[in-house]
Amino acid sequence: MRDREEVSTSDKSSDSDNPTSDGQSSWPVYTIKGAHEIGDVNKPLMAKVKVNGKSLNMEIDTGSGKSIISYQEYRQKFPKVKLRPVSVVLKTVTGQKIDLCGTISVKVEYNQMCVTPYGDKGK
Numbered sequence: 001m002r003d004r005e006e007v008s009t010s011d012k013s014s015d016s017d018n019p020t021s022d023g024q025s026s027w028p029v030y031t032i033k034g035a036h037e038i039g040d041v042n043k044p045l046m047a048k049v050k051v052n053g054k055s056l057n058m059e060i061d062t063g064s065g066k067s068i069i070s071y072q073e074y075r076q077k078f079p080k081v082k083l084r085p086v087s088v089v090l091k092t093v094t095g096q097k098i099d100l101c102g103t104i105s106v107k108v109e110y111n112q113m114c115v116t117p118y119g120d121k122g123k
Contacts, residue, residue, distance in 0.1 A: 050109040052078060066090060071101045078104060 044059040054077045058067060066088070074083065083102035090098040105117035 047110065052081065052106045054078075063093070068098070068100075074101070074104065078106070081106065 044061075046057050047060050049056055049058050056069070056073070056077070058069075068090075069077075074081075081104045083104055086100045086103050088103075090100060092098060107114065107116045109115075
């Protein structure tokens, strides 16, 4: 929720939609209760999650229906989890096809929430 304040200027020559009775201009100002530091806009937003009990630093992509890790990371962190054939085609935002090695079912934990795949314990 935002708090609203009024800010006045002393520039009497400015055009304003909200002049006050003394000829000054005022605009609404909103106070933000919580914020994150904005850095490089090209830097991805990351979150630390547990996947089958192992910590991974994953990129948050709200436009994606799937999460992807590299084959090397799969072999390193989940060598006993069965890699199954892929039944979906994934594309980048520009339409390029993403070549996938396979898919795995895993238990994902984040921020005291847990999602376990249906019919598979992720082992």
